[in-house]
Every structure is written in structure tokens, then in C-alpha cells.
Amino acid sequence: MPDLSRKMNNFTDSVIRRMTRISNKYGAVNLSQGFPDFDPPKEIRDALKIAADRGPHQYAITWGAPNFREALAEKQSKFMGINIDPETQIAVTCGSTEAMMAAVMTVCNPGDKVIVFSPFYENYAADAILSGAKPIYVSLKPPEFSFDREELEKAFEQKPKALILCNPSNPTGKVFTLEELKYIAELAEKYDTFVITDEVYEHIVMDPCKHIYFASLPGMFDRTISCSSLSKTYSITGWRLGYVIANERIIDNVRKVHDFLTVGAAAPLQEAAVAGLKLPDKYYIELKNLYTEKRTLFLKGLDEAGLKYYKPNGAYYVIVDVSEFNVKNDLKFCEWFAKEVGVGAVPGSSFFKEDVNYLIRLHFAKKDETLIKAIDRLKTLKDKVKFYTE
Known part of the structure; x- marks a missing residue:
């Protein structure tokens, strides 16, 4: 059979969408792919x-x-x-x-x-x-x-x-x-x-x-x-x-x-x-206020879980630093994270051209009760990660 296009050799399927499938597989709170779990207007x-x-x-x-x-x-x-x-x-x-x-x-x-x-x-x-x-x-x-x-x-x-x-x-x-x-x-x-x-x-x-x-x-x-x-x-x-x-x-x-x-x-x-x-214009003001409140809730939860992160000023994503857990392969870590901690994340390597394997991306476009559930699970990470091996 003839060869397929060589262009496809230069990238993979979407890692973000793949992490949604992995989250669904393990029943994890999906903070990987960035979509809300609340209704439109x-x-x-x-x-x-x-x-x-x-x-x-x-x-x-x-x-x-x-x-x-x-x-x-x-x-x-x-x-x-x-x-x-x-x-x-x-x-x-x-x-x-x-x-x-x-x-x-x-x-x-x-x-x-x-x-x-x-x-x-x-x-x-x-x-x-x-x-x-x-x-x-x-x-x-x-x-x-x-x-x-x-x-x-x-x-x-x-x-x-x-x-x-x-x-x-x-x-x-x-x-x-x-x-x-x-x-x-x-x-x-x-x-x-x-x-x-x-x-x-x-x-x-x-x-x-x-x-x-x-x-x-x-x-x-x-x-x-x-x-x-x-x-x-x-x-x-x-x-x-x-x-x-x-x-x-x-x-x-x-x-x-x-x-x-x-x-x-x-x-x-x-x-x-x-x-x-x-x-009306008030919708966009309320939208900004909604996500500002969700950011506050989620970052407070990350603080309580003892996790390092970079504070975002826009959108609804947070880059979290997991280098303290001696992660060598962030994709494997995120798969383990979904299975054992119960939270879906995206490996940072899918966003960086640089050699980065110690960052993960989470998002906070969820109902407050969903975020609280995720935070409760994130608080178990430091105990569970002691048993993590690659």
C-alpha cells in the first residue's frame, strides 16, 4: 500500500481530548478539556x-x-x-x-x-x-x-x-x-x-x-x-x-x-x-465576575492542597507545577492522576516546545460543587503520590 501523508508524523492526536476520554474511563472530575458543566444563558x-x-x-x-x-x-x-x-x-x-x-x-x-x-x-x-x-x-x-x-x-x-x-x-x-x-x-x-x-x-x-x-x-x-x-x-x-x-x-x-x-x-x-x-453589557460583566469568583475558589483549594501554580489573569486555566513529585513523564503522571486521584489534567508537554515534563494544566470552568469535589480529591495527592511510580 502507498505511504500516508508524512505531515501526520509531526503531531499526535489531541492530548487534551485524549485526557477527557481517560477522565471518563476512570470517573475522574474532568479538569482537562476546557468546557463548563453549567448551562448556557x-x-x-x-x-x-x-x-x-x-x-x-x-x-x-x-x-x-x-x-x-x-x-x-x-x-x-x-x-x-x-x-x-x-x-x-x-x-x-x-x-x-x-x-x-x-x-x-x-x-x-x-x-x-x-x-x-x-x-x-x-x-x-x-x-x-x-x-x-x-x-x-x-x-x-x-x-x-x-x-x-x-x-x-x-x-x-x-x-x-x-x-x-x-x-x-x-x-x-x-x-x-x-x-x-x-x-x-x-x-x-x-x-x-x-x-x-x-x-x-x-x-x-x-x-x-x-x-x-x-x-x-x-x-x-x-x-x-x-x-x-x-x-x-x-x-x-x-x-x-x-x-x-x-x-x-x-x-x-x-x-x-x-x-x-x-x-x-x-x-x-x-x-x-x-x-x-x-x-446586554451586564452579561459580560457578570461573566467576568463569575470566573473571577471561580478562580478565587479554585486557587484557594490549590493552596490548601499545598500545590504550586502560576496565577492566571484571564481565561480559566491554571498551570500547576508538580516537579516536587519527581515526575519524569507528565503524560503517564496525568493518566495516574486521573485514575488514582480522580482528577483529569493535561500534561504540560503538549503545550510547550521546550523540554517541559513537570507542569500540568487544570481548569476551573465548572460548577462550584464540581470544583469543591475536585479540590477534596486534590488534597489527597501528597499522600497518594508516595506510591506513584513511572
């Missing part, structure tokens, strides 16, 4: 009931139903501070996963280079490789997960086609400062580089930090491809509704890629999600 659920009865049940326009794009443009124009045209500057996708894939495929030719900050969400490297591009990794250094300006410019000197910016960051919870974003913008202008942003946690940012949309910086809209989704903002990760916002030239090509990848996002779900996009 009632307005969206009520709208879904109506859409289930009345439709639409057939294809929407490939790049998004008009009423969905109009509601999205109105909402994002307000938050981004940019006047977005729903007819020419939006492409609706099947989640931000497809949005990012379509964005990278739109700008990259085989052999192009793409800057990726490390640690990174695991899809980014695969996106580049599947597009025939080569990732250039730039380290984000703890505890603040800041980048070295000299290292970043050396990456730009390699003439990359794009830089991928996850802000707020998965997995670290870093929120990039205005000064950091301005420096990235300066280099993007200097070296004529696109910036592809993943901003799915745009509304989950804890005070005093503020989320700044890269496309809103002076002169950056035309070289920015803004990717996001409704998944995290409205707790509907299973609906797979994402989008790309960019100028007309870029969106024309994103729509071509999207058309042949997935044809279009689910029509009845777009119809129902319009109700979410029209929620």
Missing part, C-alpha cells in the same frame, strides 16, 4: 427551542446566516472599537478551531514560516504543519509568561508570513499588556507580517487586566485576522460556532477555504445564538 436555550421547531433546518449561506453576521458585527464593533461590515468582513466557521485553520491556510504557502509563542494551544503547530508552513517558536517565560524582545525580533528577522497570538492565553491565562501588543505591532509593520489572533477568552479577563483587541491598534486592522467563537463566552462549546473578522481581501479568501472545509456552520444554532449576541 436561558435566552439562548429558549431561542434554541424555537429554532428546533421553526428552523431553519437547511443550509445557511456558507459564510454565515445574515442575521447572525449582523448581530455579531454589532456586538464586536462595540467591543473592538472598529466598525465591522457584516457583509464583507466576517466569515462564520465551525468553531474557532476551523477559524484558525482557515486563517493559516489563507495566508500561508508551503514553506512559509509562522511565529508561535510557547506555551501554545496544541492546535497551532498542527495548523501550520497542515498548511505546509514551519513554526518558529518564541518562549513565554514564567512567572509572568513575558517574551524576550530580542528573541522575538530574531524570529521576525526570519521573514515569517504570520504570528499567532492567543490573548488571553491558553494554557497560561496570560493577558498581553498594551506595551507588549504595541511592540508586536511594531515588528509586524517592520517585517510586513500578518497577525492571526485567537481571542476566544476575550470576555474572561480578571481585574485589573484589560483585554485589548490587536486589530484595534493603530494601523493593525488590515494585517490582523481576528479569530474567535461563541463557545466560551456563552458556555456553548458543543455548538461549534466560530468566526473570522478581517478586511474584505482576507475574508474573501477565508470564505473560499471555509467553503471547502466544512461548507457552513449549523443553521439552527446560528439562529438561536443571535439571542446571545444581543445580550
Whole structure:
């Protein structure tokens, strides 16, 4: 039989999704894959009931139903501070996963280079490789997960086609400062580089930090491809509704890629999600407050369990340091962790280009009772880990 594509040799299946399966296998509290266990807003659920009865049940326009794009443009124009045209500057996708894939495929030719900050969400490297591009990794250094300006410019000197910016960051919870974003913008202008942003946690940012949309910086809209989704903002990760916002030239090509990848996002779900996009501003304030409280609860639990961690300022993930347990293989440790401690985690090595095997990622997008259950189990770790062997 002929060989399969050699591209597949450069990455594995999703370790994050694999850890959900392992969590389910052992009945662990799943703090690995980042999805809530609480309901979306009632307005969206009520709208879904109506859409289930009345439709639409057939294809929407490939790049998004008009009423969905109009509601999205109105909402994002307000938050981004940019006047977005729903007819020419939006492409609706099947989640931000497809949005990012379509964005990278739109700008990259085989052999192009793409800057990726490390640690990174695991899809980014695969996106580049599947597009025939080569990732250039730039380290984000703890505890603040800041980048070295000299290292970043050396990456730009390699003439990359794009830089991928996850802000707020998965997995670290870093929120990039205005000064950091301005420096990235300066280099993007200097070296004529696109910036592809993943901003799915745009509304989950804890005070005093503020989320700044890269496309809103002076002169950056035309070289920015803004990717996001409704998944995290409205707790509907299973609906797979994402989008790309960019100028007309870029969106024309994103729509071509999207058309042949997935044809279009689910029509009845777009119809129902319009109700979410029209929620008042107080919803986003309450969302921020909700996750701020959950962060407080969960970090207090980690403190009580005697675990070291890096405090996140955005998103809903926490990087935990397990080096004191002499971990040599973080994937095996996470499998043991799910089985014996009863908590699902993601090995840090799936996020880092650097040789890192002593970090794990947990998340706190769960009901308080779920988090308390997980915390109670985490408090048993130091006793149980005495019997851990690799």
C-alpha cells in the first residue's frame, strides 16, 4: 500500500481530548478539556427551542446566516472599537478551531514560516504543519509568561508570513499588556507580517487586566485576522460556532477555504445564538465576575492542597507545577492522576516546545460543587503520590 501523508508524523492526536476520554474511563472530575458543566444563558436555550421547531433546518449561506453576521458585527464593533461590515468582513466557521485553520491556510504557502509563542494551544503547530508552513517558536517565560524582545525580533528577522497570538492565553491565562501588543505591532509593520489572533477568552479577563483587541491598534486592522467563537463566552462549546473578522481581501479568501472545509456552520444554532449576541453589557460583566469568583475558589483549594501554580489573569486555566513529585513523564503522571486521584489534567508537554515534563494544566470552568469535589480529591495527592511510580 502507498505511504500516508508524512505531515501526520509531526503531531499526535489531541492530548487534551485524549485526557477527557481517560477522565471518563476512570470517573475522574474532568479538569482537562476546557468546557463548563453549567448551562448556557436561558435566552439562548429558549431561542434554541424555537429554532428546533421553526428552523431553519437547511443550509445557511456558507459564510454565515445574515442575521447572525449582523448581530455579531454589532456586538464586536462595540467591543473592538472598529466598525465591522457584516457583509464583507466576517466569515462564520465551525468553531474557532476551523477559524484558525482557515486563517493559516489563507495566508500561508508551503514553506512559509509562522511565529508561535510557547506555551501554545496544541492546535497551532498542527495548523501550520497542515498548511505546509514551519513554526518558529518564541518562549513565554514564567512567572509572568513575558517574551524576550530580542528573541522575538530574531524570529521576525526570519521573514515569517504570520504570528499567532492567543490573548488571553491558553494554557497560561496570560493577558498581553498594551506595551507588549504595541511592540508586536511594531515588528509586524517592520517585517510586513500578518497577525492571526485567537481571542476566544476575550470576555474572561480578571481585574485589573484589560483585554485589548490587536486589530484595534493603530494601523493593525488590515494585517490582523481576528479569530474567535461563541463557545466560551456563552458556555456553548458543543455548538461549534466560530468566526473570522478581517478586511474584505482576507475574508474573501477565508470564505473560499471555509467553503471547502466544512461548507457552513449549523443553521439552527446560528439562529438561536443571535439571542446571545444581543445580550446586554451586564452579561459580560457578570461573566467576568463569575470566573473571577471561580478562580478565587479554585486557587484557594490549590493552596490548601499545598500545590504550586502560576496565577492566571484571564481565561480559566491554571498551570500547576508538580516537579516536587519527581515526575519524569507528565503524560503517564496525568493518566495516574486521573485514575488514582480522580482528577483529569493535561500534561504540560503538549503545550510547550521546550523540554517541559513537570507542569500540568487544570481548569476551573465548572460548577462550584464540581470544583469543591475536585479540590477534596486534590488534597489527597501528597499522600497518594508516595506510591506513584513511572
